[in-house]
Amino acid sequence: FVEGLNHKSWIIQISCLKERRRTELEQLLSVFDQSNRTYDAHILNVQEKDFPQKYRPIIRRLKGAASNFTMKRQMKEEEETLSYFRNVFRIEMYKAFKEKEKVFKKKIRELKKKDKEIKEKEEEIKEKEEEIKEKEKEFKENKAKLKEKDEELKEKDEAFKEKDEEFKEKEEAFKEKEKEFKEKEEEFKEKEEELKESKKAIEEKDVELERLKSELLKYKQQRLP
Numbered sequence: 553f554v555e556g557l558n559h560k561s562w563i564i565q566i567s568c569l570k571e572r573r574r575t576e577l578e579q580l581l582s583v584f585d586q587s588n589r590t591y592d593a594h595i596l597n598v599q600e601k602d603f604p605q606k607y608r609p610i611i612r613r614l615k616g617a618a619s620n621f622t623m624k625r626q627m628k629e630e631e632e633t634l635s636y637f638r639n640v641f642r643i644e645m646y647k648a649f650k651e652k653e654k655v656f657k658k659k660i661r662e663l664k665k666k667d668k669e670i671k672e673k674e675e676e677i678k679e680k681e682e683e684i685k686e687k688e689k690e691f692k693e694n695k696a697k698l699k700e701k702d703e704e705l706k707e708k709d710e711a712f713k714e715k716d717e718e719f720k721e722k723e724e725a726f727k728e729k730e731k732e733f734k735e736k737e738e739e740f741k742e743k744e745e746e747l748k749e750s751k752k753a754i755e756e757k758d759v760e761l762e763r764l765k766s767e768l769l770k771y772k773q774q775r776l777p
Contacts, residue, residue, distance in 0.1 A: 580607045
């Protein structure tokens with residue numbers, strides 16, 4: 553109601569005034585105090601003497617309206633109309649409530665389903681976490697093994713380097729020996745050439761010696777009688 557107003561206004565809660573009627577206006581407003589109702593809900597027990605003199609004509613007019621038969625009938629009809637609308641409103645509110653209750657129950661079912669899915673996801677996450685922990689443990693073990701392998705590989709590499717240095721030294725020694733062998737081979741070839749020449753000279757000497765022997769033998773034969 554208040555939110556539907558489109559003009560400046562003052563809202564006064566009569567029930568909050570009670571006995572604290574400090575001004576004449578508050579005294580006049582007390583005429584609407586529902587605590588003064590009689591056996592008839594439409595009639596208030598209002599005494600003219602309880603109000604300032606200048607407001608008493610208003611009180612008399614209100615009393616006259618309350619005692620008017622046509623006014624009473626109109627008030628009754630308004631009450632019946634209001635009662636009808638209240639009942640319609642209650643029915644509509646009840647229908648809306650039931651509809652909301654239905655939606656709410658559906659939401660509850662969906663939430664329960666979601667809770668179940670969440671629990672299943674949580675269980676799945678826990679399993680994944682356990683699996684990850686196992687993988688991390690395995691990874692650490694493999695890392696330690698890899699470190700050991702690296703150390704072993706370093707040692708092997710150092711040993712290989714030493715062997716390589718040793719091989720290089722042996723290769724140098726072999727080259728020296730090969731060089732020495734070539735020198736010896738050259739020397740041998742020279743000696744072989746010298747030997748061939750000496751052999752040739754000896755053969756020549758042998759031929760010469762044989763010739764000399766033959767000549768000597770001829771000479772001896774010639775000297776014999």
